Amino acid sequence: MDHGGPQQQQHPMEQQQQPYNPQHPAMMRLYEVQKEVASLGPQVCTFSGLQNDRDYKRLERELTRLLLEVDQVDTEGKPELQGARKRAAQEVEGLLRYLEENATHPSRQAIEELSNEARQLVDERVVAPQRAGGVAEINDELVDALQELVLRLTQVKTEGRVPLRKARYRALTRLCAVQDVLEGRTQQQTLSLPLSGDTHEAVHCINQVMVKVSVARSQLVALLMGLSGRDSCAHLSRILTEMQVELDALDVSGNAAIRNYRKQVVEEINGLLKHLDLEGEGDDTRRYDLAQNNSIREIEAVRAHVSHLREGVLRHCAMGDLSFRPKAELQSLLTHLDQVDTAKNPCIREARRRAVVEVQAVITFLDLREALARRQPGPNEHPSHRAVWMVLGSLSDLQAQVLGFDGKRVDKSYMILEELLTKQLLALDAVDPQGDETTKVARKQAVKFAQNILNYLDMKTDEWEY
Numbered sequence: 001m002d003h004g005g006p007q008q009q010q011h012p013m014e015q016q017q018q019p020y021n022p023q024h025p026a027m028m029r030l031y032e033v034q035k036e037v038a039s040l041g042p043q044v045c046t047f048s049g050l051q052n053d054r055d056y057k058r059l060e061r062e063l064t065r066l067l068l069e070v071d072q073v074d075t076e077g078k079p080e081l082q083g084a085r086k087r088a089a090q091e092v093e094g095l096l097r098y099l100e101e102n103a104t105h106p107s108r109q110a111i112e113e114l115s116n117e118a119r120q121l122v123d124e125r126v127v128a129p130q131r132a133g134g135v136a137e138i139n140d141e142l143v144d145a146l147q148e149l150v151l152r153l154t155q156v157k158t159e160g161r162v163p164l165r166k167a168r169y170r171a172l173t174r175l176c177a178v179q180d181v182l183e184g185r186t187q188q189q190t191l192s193l194p195l196s197g198d199t200h201e202a203v204h205c206i207n208q209v210m211v212k213v214s215v216a217r218s219q220l221v222a223l224l225m226g227l228s229g230r231d232s233c234a235h236l237s238r239i240l241t242e243m244q245v246e247l248d249a250l251d252v253s254g255n256a257a258i259r260n261y262r263k264q265v266v267e268e269i270n271g272l273l274k275h276l277d278l279e280g281e282g283d284d285t286r287r288y289d290l291a292q293n294n295s296i297r298e299i300e301a302v303r304a305h306v307s308h309l310r311e312g313v314l315r316h317c318a319m320g321d322l323s324f325r326p327k328a329e330l331q332s333l334l335t336h337l338d339q340v341d342t343a344k345n346p347c348i349r350e351a352r353r354r355a356v357v358e359v360q361a362v363i364t365f366l367d368l369r370e371a372l373a374r375r376q377p378g379p380n381e382h383p384s385h386r387a388v389w390m391v392l393g394s395l396s397d398l399q400a401q402v403l404g405f406d407g408k409r410v411d412k413s414y415m416i417l418e419e420l421l422t423k424q425l426l427a428l429d430a431v432d433p434q435g436d437e438t439t440k441v442a443r444k445q446a447v448k449f450a451q452n453i454l455n456y457l458d459m460k461t462d463e464w465e466y
Contacts, residue, residue: 024081026073026074026075026076026081026084026085027081029069029073030070030073030084030085030088033066033069033070033088033092034088034091036062036066037066037091037092037095040059040062040063040066040095041095043055043059044059044063044095044098044099045098045163046163047059047099047102047103047163048102048163048164048167048170049103049167050103050108050112051100051103051104056103059099060096060099060100063092063095063096063099064096066092067089067092067093067096070085070088070089070092071089073085102161102163102164103163105161105164107156107157107158107164107168108163108167110156111153111156111164111167111168111171114149114152114153114156115171115175115226117149118146118149118175118178118225119225119226119227121142121145121146121149122146122178122221122225122227123225125138125142126138126142126182126218126221127218127221127222127225127227130218131218136218138182142182143182143183146175146178146179146182147179149175150172150175150176150346151350153168153171153172153175153346154168154172154346154347154349154350154464155350155462155464156168157463157465158465160465168347169347172346172347173346174224174225175346176344176346177224177275178221178224178225180271180275181217181220181221181224181272181275182221202250202258203258203261205246205247205250206258206261206262206265209243209246209265210265212239212243213240213243213268213269213272216236216239216240216243216269216272217272219236220236220272220275220276223236223276224275233276236276237273237276240269240272240273240276241273243269244266244269247262247265247266247269250262293348295340295341295342295343295345295348295352296348296351298336298340299337299340299348299351299352299355302333302336302337302355302359303355303358305333306330306355306358306359306362309326309329309330309362310358310362310403310404312324312326313325313326313362313365313366313403314400314403314404317369317400318400322370322373325366325370327363327366330359330362330363331363333359334356334359334360337352337355337356337359340352354459354464357456357459361399361402361403361452361453361456362403364399364449364452365396365399365400365403368392368395368396368399368449369396371392372389372392372393372396375389377389382434382436382438382439384431384432384433384434384436384439384443385436385438385439385442387427387431388428388431388439388442388443388446389442391424391427391428391446391450392446392449394424394427395421395424395446395449395453398417398420398421398424398453399453401417402417402421402453402456402460405417405457405460405461407461408461408463409461414457414461417457418454421450421453421454421457422454425447425450425451425454428443428446428447428450429447431443
């Protein structure tokens with residue numbers, strides 16, 4: 001089903017077998033309405049906001065006005081005019097309905113909720129402390145929390161609707177920009193800077209700029225997350241550019257260390273400036289409508305290749321033939337995926353990550369099958385260690401079923417697979433190593449392996465889209 005926009009209506013006169021007099025006042029007014037609808041249509045079809053947004057209210061107001069004007073057209077009881085008026089009304093109503101459906105869609109609400117969650121996190125840990133004169137609390141925990149939110153955003157379903165894709169993309173680009181800014185700041189905190197002002201008269205000026213950069217960084221994060229009511233991208237860009245001019249005017253000749261210090265500060269300013277052009281981000285449909293993206297095409301080609309290899313592996317294993325082991329070919333596909341240009345697009349990153357998981361799933365399946373075939377337990381093998389290997393044997397059989405699974409989460413076969421994998425985890429949990437270090441390591445690896453199979457099954461059935 002195509003959800004890219006409301007169904008295109010025919011022109012009010014196109015369905016008339018015998019065109020009515022186009023000079024009739026009623027028909028002329030309907031033509032005028034048609035022109036206004038045509039100009040509003042593209043705006044409605046790409047609107048990605050919520051009902052309380054200014055543009056939503058404007059579009060709703062203009063469409064409602066047009067609907068009232070259509071209703072007031074005097075058809076003089078003539079069927080031809082009544083039909084034309086009805087079709088014009090249906091077209092306006094279709095746009096109104098599409099506008100409301102996207103602004104209130106559960107996925108649009110999910111995008112907003114995740115954006116609010118990210119906003120609150122960044123406000124509490126970065127923006128608020130800086131405004132209070134303190135130090136932002138930036139650590140791995142914050143970076144990991146933001147990455148988790150990015151992942152959750154990429155998994156929001158859009159049903160192919162342009163407004164939802166656009167909303168998801170805009171939220172992702174801002175959150176990824178905040179990640180870049182904060183990660184850049186984390187690196188800067190580890191530098192042995194600023195230098196002592198006694199070293200050179202220019203150092204004092206560079207140190208002052210460093211303080212301003214720190215403030216500007218916090219302001220940028222606030223802007224990106226919608227936490228700044230007064231500042232604007234243009235204003236902050238002007239401030240950062242003035243800092244660059246100030247640094248360029250400094251005489252640092254003859255001192256390589258100070259030149260390098262200035263260079264580092266200039267590079268950080270450039271890093272902040274590159275994130276200030278997000279106002280129009282998402283207006284270019286090529287950025288979020290990725291079906292024709294070259295990187296996505298590359299990833300899909302790799303996935304098709306993996307699917308072919310996976311079918312071959314499973315077919316040979318079902319016959320007890322372990323000679324078909326295309327590991328070199330699979331490794332080359334991983335290398336290919338590593339070289340795919342994601343252009344820092346979070347959706348392309350996620351598509352590539354998922355393709356990598358698909359390749360690795362086949363490789364780990366082959367590795368375990370090979371290990372099971374080579375296994376020659378000695379008479380002195382610890383019973384607990386033997387128990388772990390028995391579970392691994394069961395997991396290998398289950399992984400073959402998971403690799404070949406092509407259903408949905410509501411399918412009975414999915415539920416059975418999930419239950420059987422969970423039972424294997426419980427079986428591993430029940431293994432008592434009895435102090436045997438080899439068994440401890442083997443059990444830990446087996447648990448991770450079982451969890452990876454469960455995660456792969458979950459990924460195969462989550463109906464993710466670009």
